[in-house]
Amino acid sequence: MTALDADTRASLDRFVLPFEESFDWTDVLERAGIRTRPRFGGRRTVALAGLVATALFVAFLLPWNGRDRGIVDRALAAVGPGPVIHVVTRQVLQGTTELDLSTGREAPIVQETETWIDDESGVVHEIVRVNGDVRSDSLHRVAEPAIADAHSTAAFAVDYRRSLERGEAKQVGEGTVAGRPVYFLKLRPTQSTEPLADATGESSQPDEISAIVAVDRETFRAVRLQALLNGRPWGPSIDVLQFETTSRAGADLTPVRTTAVTGISAGSSPISIDQVGNVLSVPALWAGSSVAARPLNEIYRQALVIGAVANGRVANPTHGTALELLYGADQPGAPDGITIVEAASARPDANWVSETPGPKPGLAELRAETVFGSNAAGTAQDVKLGTKWIVVLERSGLLVRVEAWSREDVLAAARALRPL
Amino acid sequence: MKQGAGLREIEGVYRARAAEFRRVAAAIVGDRERALDVVQEAFAAAVGRRSTFRGDAPLEAWLWRIVVNLARNDLRERRPMPPSTEETTNGAVEPHDARLAVALLSLTERQRLVVFLRHYADLDYRTIAETLDVSEGTVGATLNTAHRALRTALEEVTK
Numbered sequence: 001m002t003a004l005d006a007d008t009r010a011s012l013d014r015f016v017l018p019f020e021e022s023f024d025w026t027d028v029l030e031r032a033g034i035r036t037r038p039r040f041g042g043r044r045t046v047a048l049a050g051l052v053a054t055a056l057f058v059a060f061l062l063p064w065n066g067r068d069r070g071i072v073d074r075a076l077a078a079v080g081p082g083p084v085i086h087v088v089t090r091q092v093l094q095g096t097t098e099l100d101l102s103t104g105r106e107a108p109i110v111q112e113t114e115t116w117i118d119d120e121s122g123v124v125h126e127i128v129r130v131n132g133d134v135r136s137d138s139l140h141r142v143a144e145p146a147i148a149d150a151h152s153t154a155a156f157a158v159d160y161r162r163s164l165e166r167g168e169a170k171q172v173g174e175g176t177v178a179g180r181p182v183y184f185l186k187l188r189p190t191q192s193t194e195p196l197a198d199a200t201g202e203s204s205q206p207d208e209i210s211a212i213v214a215v216d217r218e219t220f221r222a223v224r225l226q227a228l229l230n231g232r233p234w235g236p237s238i239d240v241l242q243f244e245t246t247s248r249a250g251a252d253l254t255p256v257r258t259t260a261v262t263g264i265s266a267g268s269s270p271i272s273i274d275q276v277g278n279v280l281s282v283p284a285l286w287a288g289s290s291v292a293a294r295p296l297n298e299i300y301r302q303a304l305v306i307g308a309v310a311n312g313r314v315a316n317p318t319h320g321t322a323l324e325l326l327y328g329a330d331q332p333g334a335p336d337g338i339t340i341v342e343a344a345s346a347r348p349d350a351n352w353v354s355e356t357p358g359p360k361p362g363l364a365e366l367r368a369e370t371v372f373g374s375n376a377a378g379t380a381q382d383v384k385l386g387t388k389w390i391v392v393l394e395r396s397g398l399l400v401r402v403e404a405w406s407r408e409d410v411l412a413a414a415r416a417l418r419p420l
Numbered sequence: 421m422k423q424g425a426g427l428r429e430i431e432g433v434y435r436a437r438a439a440e441f442r443r444v445a446a447a448i449v450g451d452r453e454r455a456l457d458v459v460q461e462a463f464a465a466a467v468g469r470r471s472t473f474r475g476d477a478p479l480e481a482w483l484w485r486i487v488v489n490l491a492r493n494d495l496r497e498r499r500p501m502p503p504s505t506e507e508t509t510n511g512a513v514e515p516h517d518a519r520l521a522v523a524l525l526s527l528t529e530r531q532r533l534v535v536f537l538r539h540y541a542d543l544d545y546r547t548i549a550e551t552l553d554v555s556e557g558t559v560g561a562t563l564n565t566a567h568r569a570l571r572t573a574l575e576e577v578t579k
Contacts, residue, residue: 008570011520012539016447023438024460025431031464267478 071171071183071215076164078220082245084253085117087157089225090239096367098131098359101393101415109365111135112241115153116251119161124154125253135356139253156225157243160213163187172212177224178239182214189228213240268300268324275301276420279323281344282397286325287416292409294328294338302341306348320349327413335386335405338413342400350399358394364414365392368407393417425466425473425482433480434463440541441487447536448491458494462487481550484543488533488551523570531566534559 079085093109100106109130116125121141128136163169168188175182189210208231214224222243227234276284279301289296302324307317322343329337343349345358359365371385389410391402400417404410434441438459445462446455466486473482524532533552537543545563549556 008520008567009539012535015520015524016443016540019439019442019446019452019455023435025434027460028434028463028467031460032467268475 071220072164072167072169072185074220075169075185075215075222076161078215078222079161079164079243080245082247082250083118083120084246084248084251085119085157085161086115086242086244086246086251087117087153087240088112088114088242089153090241091236093130094236095369096365099364099366099391099411100362101364101411102362106366113153115157116253117154117157118248118251118253119158123253125251126152126154130356131359133360153238156211156227159187159190159211160222160243161245169213174217175214177214180223181217182223183217185213185215186228187211187213209234268302271299271301273299273420276323279321280342280398281347284323284420285340285342285396285398285400285417286420287327287338287340287413288418291327291338291416292404292412294336294409296325296327297337298324298326298330300324300326302352304343304349304352306351318348320347320352322349322352338402338404338409340400340402340413340417342398345394345397345399353399353401354392358392358399361394363393366390366407366410425470425475425479427467427470429479430463430466430470430483433483437480437541441484443540444484444536445487445491447540448488448533449495454494455491458491459487462490465490477550478547481547484537484541484547484551485553488537492529520570527566527569530554531562531569534562535566535570538563 090110090112093111096109097106098109112129112132114127114129117123123139123141125139126136127134160169163185166188169185171183172186173184175184187210189208208229210228210231212226212228213222214226215221216223222240225238225240271279273296276286276299286296300323302322304320304322305317306320320343322341325340325342327338327340329335329339341353343353367390369388369390371388386405389404389407391400391410391414393400393402393414395417396419400414402410402413402417404413441459441462442452442455445458446452449455449458463483463486466483469486473479524535527535530552534548537548537551543551545556545559548559552559554562
């Protein structure tokens with residue numbers, strides 16, 4: 001190995017200066033012809049505008065009147081003058097349920113997001129709870145949490161307060177939400193910086209983002225939010241449980257308690273069934289030699305690089321391992337195949353299996369995702385390939401993800417899981 | 421070996437190493453703005469071709485190969501001026517050290533690529549070898565030659 005002298009090294013450093021740690025993955029996907037989906041208020045809050053039918057729907061049909069500044073002022077007074085916004089929202093995750101595999105009982109998954117936003121410094125502390133359990137807890141800094149760019153609870157909160165302060169929120173109607181009389185306020189529309197309309201199958205541009213907020217007629221506190229994309233409901237309506245401001249001393253802007261980690265594949269290699277026992281730190285699970293009429297075709301040992309993400313890089317990376325079992329196919333995600341991915345739940349390796357922990361023991365998280373991609377001939381992109389069903393569960397010290405192309409198959413494989 | 425790379429795997433490498441990919445691309449094409457575009461296009465191409473990833477080399481090396489090839493093609497197609505010792509253009513990589521620009525021009529393309537991948541991306545010999553489709557021994561020898569040539573060229577320029 002040779003080394004450059006310090007002078008040449010310094011010259012090279014100056015020759016091409018380092019780039020900022022920034023990235024635009026959405027742009028990559030768009031260039032690849034893959035349709036992207038916006039997020040609003042949570043990881044799995046996929047915009048399904050066509051399915052949303054709430055009482056708020058009537059509100060945006062009403063014409064602007066925007067004359068009752070008194071309502072806006074009182075809503076602003078209810079928010080308060082503190083430098084830190086504290087907002088708690090609740091929503092039912094769409095397309096995801098909690099399933100008892102033994103009884104078949106399914107229940108909706110309720111996600112609560114508690115957010116503290118220091119608007120001046122851009123520090124945001126976000127705690128996401130699913131059915132009461134903390135799923136993520138992150139502290140990060142955002143340059144400008146505008147609603148059109150972030151599609152997050154924090155963005156909504158900042159935009160709502162600013163709209164009230166600037167008189168850019170206008171009353172567009174009255175009604176009831178959960179039995180409470182409310183005013184509907186529409187926030188000033190902003191232009192999106194991403195091609196968001198693709199998520200609803202539209203191609204018009206530019207895209208216009210706004211939101212309607214239901215404000216309690218007695219307390220003038222926000223009680224429900226409905227985001228709008230190009231004037232139509234965008235994503236599910238979100239209950240606003242709390243919206244207030246506080247001093248910095250009274251805010252929870254403490255350093256993050258759980259660190260977001262990511263897993264990167266460092267390569268995979270096929271192994272025989274006899275070698276599986278040495279791969280994970282706990283005994284592996286499988287669905288038998290065949291499941292749903294599909295034989296076990298391949299087993300892969302997945303080498304992982306795991307670490308906390310800081311400034312766009314994986315800091316302090318460690319090595320991890322996961323196991324992939326492929327039924328009825330020889331590569332993950334192949335049409336008609338069933339894939340089982342598992343890793344020790346006590347290790348960060350589990351992040352490769354699922355970004356969030358599994359549900360409580362005995363339960364499984366079931367969700368459906370629409371998959372887009374190129375057609376078989378490669379002549380068309382952005383084609384809907386089908387619906388992939390995913391089960392995530394925790395069992396015997398392992399976090400397990402099962403993927404299949406039908407609900408029946410994914411449940412059959414999840415129910416068949418047992419020690420290898 | 422596994423066939424195909426996952427979107428999430430590609431995204432992971434992109435998010436972890438975007439700055440380095442851009443820096444190497446900028447060194448090759450000589451323009452920071454074009455480098456941004458080249459890297460975006462390269463990853464879009466990787467996403468589109470992900471099913472062809474054979475898995476017989478690390479995913480990152482496969483991605484580096486795509487980025488480097490696209491940057492080289494971009495350079496050829498656009499036929500830019502080489503880094504100048506006398507002038508800079510708006511948005512171009514500024515030759516902060518004119519001596520180095522001259523010295524780099526004295527290298528072969530392979531030597532330059534090895535230096536860029538080693539210095540700007542901190543890649544090990546194996547990954548450089550897999551990226552450029554040469555042996556590890558060739559990488560070591562090329563890097564040795566390049567370093568020697570750089571030193572010589574720099575000394576000659578300063579005489």
